[in-house]
Amino acid sequence: MKSSRLLAWIAIAIGALYFIVPLIGTFEFSLRMRRGEYSFDAYQSVFSDLQFRATFGYSMLMGFLTIIFGMLLVVPTAYWVRLRLPQLRPVVEFLTLLPLVIPAIVIVFGYLRLYNSSSWLPLTNSTNGTNLLLMFSYMTLSLPYMYRAVDTAMRAIDVATLTEAAESLGAKWPTIMFRCIFPNVMSGVLSGAFITFAIVMGEFTMAALLNRPAFGPYLQLVGANKAYEPSALAIIAFAITWLSIGLLQLVSRFQKTAPAKA
């Protein structure tokens, strides 16, 4: 009893060291831009870089759009599969897992083949078309996480009976979807959204090959050409991640519904 608890603490300590030591090291290094003393010069340099602002803003926007459209795609799909096509569940689960199995580079080459300027749907002809294609790529990448998170949240409520209850009270499907289903799977949508955001902020392959000014390619560029700024960027990225987690916690705490039962 006592010794197993001690072992648990040792395991936690080792795990913590594994995460924290590199972080401290990176942070320490990022402060060393000025010779002989610690300073935030590297951060200043990053924040004053116009390209940082542009790419960061672009990826944030793409992140939000991906989340919104991903949600609109995944929630009704998961709902429909649970309600009407339960025999298709294994198929849909398999499909949503494919982006984990197929490398991003393969997916993006597939897209480029399908949607290039001489194809039947030349999305890459215009900037907005390419942006759209990039957003769809991000949706594909986030699908495994988004679908699973939403599907798990749906398991906690009895989707079929809630739907029938709403129908017998006269509701039509938009009402059922947005007033009875969405609010009850919000916890799943939020955790899916958080992961999606993290993926989009760091994604390199798709953005680079579609030649869009996203944050991932920028990180790569800076990392290849500068010394201290990459460390500062890494710390900034961590801060954003933690902020997202904090916000997620806050939101789920203020949600007025029951804690979802697994």
Next chain:
Amino acid sequence: MSFLTLSNIQKSFGPVQVVKDFDMAIEKGEFVSFLGPSGCGKTTVLRMIAGFETPTGGTITVAGRDQTSLKPNQRNIGMVFQAYALFPNMNVAENVAFGLKVAGKPKAEIDARVKEMLGLIHLGHLAERYPYQMSGGQQQRVALARALAPKPQVLLLDEPLSALDAKIRVSLREEIRQIQQQLGITTVFVTHDQEEALSISDRIVVMNAGRADQIGTPAEIYNRPSTRFVANFVGTLNLIDAKVIDPGENRIAIGDQGVTLREPVAPAKAGDTISLALRPEAGSIAPDAKGETALTGEVVSSNFLGSVIRTRMKVGESVISFDMFNSPGLVPPAVGETVTLRFTAGDLLIIRD
């Protein structure tokens, strides 16, 4: 014309026919229970009335209008589910208001109706609570209020009490019946619990393998079961095999004891075996009883059930149970003792399958 009619309803899932030739006419304001064992098709019939399933044959009308092809959200039928099915993201008041909001009622009217409904179920003080903050019994009352709020034409309840514990089950069923009578709403109540059905219904439909075996008032169903299935399922009737001795005189024999029945034995012929039903509370012990309306046998068990003592005795090949009211002076018959049970000729009913 009846308010809610089901005419020749059929329902198959693939090759399996689960509802067969179901006919039923329910009057306005009537409380009808569908009673039957699990899997006999009660829920399926209810879901066809609600519109969640489409009959493979037959028609359903409400107030003279054919509903068979209407969608559930066009039928104006209130539904209460076994698992409550309250919307977890809405509090009590919002749940009750849902149907009214969907119907686009003005806010003042909604507020007034919600208040009225919460008063009806005595939960006005919990309007702000969320479903997960309430007991099962409270949630089911909210579900009832939610179903009733839009003033449905018909109220359907599918085993609404099955998930609750015994005490609440009894008090809530009385509350449901009282609210139903107060509002005069036509109600169909599904249950597999015969006591529940007997205690609150105007009429009961006993269902067996997708068919209505018998339709009648609780007293009719209990006192005069028309099939062996109904006799077995409702109450604790004794089913006794008897041999016909003389059809002309309605003479039969149970074991080697002769009895004369009141109802005609025909078309059974001498030597045929027929089934008789005897309610446990019909007879009483009479040591000196002789003759045509008494049976003598050996006691095989005697159980104290609180208000009654249930004794089982062996007569020929049959075991017959009978109840005696408990009283302080009563000495229950001992196992192995020979007792004589007296009843009237009309208590022995012939069951034809």
